[in-house]
Amino acid sequence: MIALADISLGWKIPLRVMAAVLGTALAVTAALVTREYDEMSQNLEAHAKSLARVMANTLVAPMLHDDIWRAYEIIQSARDPAAIAPELQADVVLVTDLEYRVFVSSRPRMFPIGSSPASQGGAYGRLRAAMLEGKPTEQKVIDPADSSHYFVMSPLVADGVALGHVVLGYSKISFLPRFTGLVGRAALVTLLVLIVIMPIAWVSARRTGTPLLALADAMRHVPEELEVARLAELPKSRDEIGQLGDAFVRMVGELKQKQELESQMLVSERLAAVGRLSAGIAHEINNPLGGMLTAIKTWQRHGGDDPLASQTLSLLERGLDQIRHTVAALLVETKPEDRAFEPKDIDDLLILVEAEAHARSVHVVVESSLTTPLPLRATLLRQILLNLLLNAVAAAEQGGLVQLSAAAKDGKLKLAVCNDGQHIPDEQLAYLFEPFASGREKGHGLGLWIVYQIVQQLNGGLFVESEPGGCTTFNIEIPYVEPV
Amino acid sequence: MLRCKVLRAGNVIEIRDEATAFALIIAAMNQDDHCRAGSRRRGFLQSALAMAAMPLLPARAEAGALRIGLTPVFLDDQLSFLTRWRVWLERRLKRPVVFVQRGNYREVLDLIRGGKIDFAWICGYPYVRYRHELRLVAVPLWRGRPYYQSYLIVPDDDAKSNSLTDLRGKVFAYSDPDSNSGYLYPQYRLTASGENPSTFFSRHFFTWGHRKVVEAVGVGLADGGAVDGYVWETLAEFHPKLTGATRIIERSPEFGHPPFAARADIPELELQQFRATLLGMPADTEGAELLRLLRLDGFVAGQGSLFNEIARMAARVRRT
DSSP states (O other), X not given: OHHHHTSOHHHHHHXXXXXXXXXXXXXXXXXXXXXXXXXXXXXXXXXXXXXXXXXXXXXXXXXXXXXXXXXXXXXXXXXXXXXXXXXXXXXXXXXXXXXXXXEEESOTTTSOTTOOGGGGOTHHHHHHHHHHSSOTTSOEEEOOTTSSEEEEEEEEEETTEEEEEEEEEEESTTHHHHHHHHHHHHHHHHHHHHHHHHHHHHHHHHHHXXXXXXXXXXXXXXXXXXXXXXXXXXXOOSSXXXXXXXXXXXXXXXXXXXXXXXXXXXXXXXXXXXXXXXXHHHHHHHHHHHHHHHHHHHHHXXXXXXXXXXXXXXHHHHXXXXXXXXXHHHSOOOOSOOOEEOHHHHHHHHHHHHHHHHHTTOEEEEEEOOOSXXXXXXXXXXXXXXXXXXXXXXXXXXXXXXXXXEEEETTEEEEEEEEOSOOOOHHHHTTTTSTTOOOSSSSOSOHHHHHHHHHHHTTOEEEEEEOTTSOEEEEEEEEOOOOO | OHHHHHHHHHHHHHOOSHHHHHHHHHHHHHHHHHHHHSOGGGHHHHHHHHHHTOTTSOSSOOTTOEEEEEOTTSOTTOHHHHHHHHHHHHHHHXXXXXXXXXXXXXXXXXXXXXXXXXXXXXXXXHHHHTTTTEEEXXXXXXXXXXXXXXXXEEETTOOSOOSGGGGTTSEEEESOTTOIIIIIXXXXXXXXXXXXXXXXXXXXXXXXXXXXXXXXXXXXXXXEEEEEHHHHHHHHHHOHHHHHTEEEEEEOOOEEOOOEEEETTOOHXXXXXXXXXXXXXXXXXXXHHHHHHHTOOXXXXXXXXXXXXXXXXXXXXXXX
């Protein structure tokens, strides 16, 4: 049963419909055949009884006159060797006298005149007893189980006096060809009906199953390939399956949103963790670093003239300085006192990146709608834009295009830097803002990390769009408060 | 009798199924039986109605028609042959001819003895019995001679019986109580061998026709039968299957062939004319063809003495 339950609906529905059609056809056929059989046997019995009655009436005179030949001709006339309905033909006709001796029979060799039919044995031995039962003037039908014949007996009565019996023996076997013929015809009709109905039923059943199959097929792609599932062709009907399809599409959409949200959260959480870690490390490094640099300064000012020591300490000082710069880059520290960001800052930035852009023949285009200073710290914004522009120039194609757009609206500064260089693959996007994650050989890999940290500190938002064959765009939104 | 006719007419239109048809036919047969058992006073009516039922024969007894009775001393059930023969006779005699057939010899004999018919083809046995009420017209020539034999037959599958006396206690089929070959000869044969014909067989019955004796013996209804040798031989040509189911165990001595007889008061001219017509059959093309179909060679005037042997047997049987 489990194996049956596991069969696809694509087969199960048509098979069930087929089974239903087949079952109905068989049941109807069986009912018709049974009815026909009953009718046939009833007709047969009625026919046999009326024949026996007519014969009994007709045979009275020959029996009274002892006219064997006439009696023989009468019983022969009831037999048609080329009958259309052979089962209506009595196989054996016996005319017996009161002592159950043969007066005449349709088979003289089997039942010679004057012999007792009982000498044939079998059912013929028991006919006598059946004759004596019940009213002597009534017809009797005897169907012995062990005999190949059944018998209809009619008494020969003249003026209320019994003379003997007419016994019609019908072959049970001769009934079979007609019955099998009937069954054959019924089967043929059923078959023809089935030949017509089956393909129609099959196609319509398959069609019923198709939307379910499509739905199931689409579901198989959840949750791994949500995009495939979302684009799957689903039934567009208003019935339950159609509703199911709609619900599925909604579900897939929500799942996709949730997945995107989750991956975004994952990235920001990781970046936050990295930020905390690097802040901690920077703090731990800065303390001893400050001490060490102060010590070196003190020695340079008050120490001796040992040229080797001076040289060594100078080396140390440069190294420590580098550490300090690196750490400072890791940990963007904001200075509260700063001027506001002005439109001319953008012009300054263009000048700063021009050398680099010129070197790579990259064209830098600016679309700025800024006209007034914004209450945002200029140093930080300049840092962000400088980093993004330098990155974009580096990423752009040789002789390509870098575009910077800036706009302020509804308390938000919107910045976008895009280049037409190679797109950033998905797996790289997730780690794009992490320190030292740069895929490039040049640079220290802290540029975007600094951008991220600054945007975070300014409570802004940051997202990247990168499509194969299209632009890679860094979008930044930073809220500001309009001075009253 | 009228009901007879109604039923016969009725079954043309009323047959709806086999049972009804059979009932009507059986009922008609039943009526026939009663009719046959009816008195001779209704003879005329009977014959008229019987002829009405036989469209091949003239529908009415025409005035001046020659009336010829037929019995199963030949194969009298071939209606097409009878029509041909009647037409030929009418042309030769220049007057209408009516064939009158009955279920047994007795009725035909009653008709001719009562002067209701003019001529009849009867058996030698009734001829010798009523020779004073009849006049001999002509005797057929079979195989060139005016004689025939009685055959005693048994079913073909009975290999044991070789003579009539082997059939003791068996069922025997006679053709007609007024038949020489089909009744008198076996009776005489038993009497001559010291048997009592009425108790020798366990059962006997009459089939009212030689052909039916062959059938009864062939199917085994009777264990033996007596049949006209001429009829058996003719039947062997037309229906070899029927005779093939029987085997001849005895052939009688030769007897005078069943003759044509005339009623006693037949006008001499009519008798002469009819005799001449019969005797002239071989000389006529159509007559010869009819004789060929009868498997006869012709007719001779014949003498009453031809039937002396039959008369002797009849006397012997009657004595016992």
